[in-house]
Amino acid sequence: xxxxxxxxxxxxxxxxxxxxxxxxxxxxxxxxxxxxxxxxxxxxxxxxxxxxxxxxxxxxxxxxxxxxxxx
Numbered sequence: 001x002x003x004x005x006x007x008x009x010x011x012x013x014x015x016x017x018x019x020x021x022x023x024x025x026x027x028x029x030x031x032x033x034x035x036x037x038x039x040x041x042x043x044x045x046x047x048x049x050x051x052x053x054x055x056x057x058x059x060x061x062x063x064x065x066x067x068x069x070x071x
Contacts, residue, residue, distance in 0.1 A: 004064040007036045010055045024054040 011021060022032040027047065034040050048059055055062070 002066055002068055003038075004066050005035050005038050005040070006062055006064055007032070007051070007055075010057055010061060014055055016055070021051075021054055025050040 011018060018032055018036065019029055022029045025047065035043065051062055052059060
């Protein structure tokens with residue numbers, strides 16, 4: 001999958017737990033887990049905005065493009 005979700009990296013940098021982030025963003029812990037584990041097929045802009053607000057970061061801090069030939 002060429003899009004990598006770096007939520008774990010941002011959680012570690014912010015010293016925040018996944019459950020704390022899920023609560024701040026307003027999504028369930030299982031749905032956050034799907035995002036964290038690169039299992040999501042899509043993400044709503046409203047969710048991405050909430051993640052960026054909660055983590056005080058830019059979308060590019062969370063999402064990373066990695067071509068298939070580099071995996």
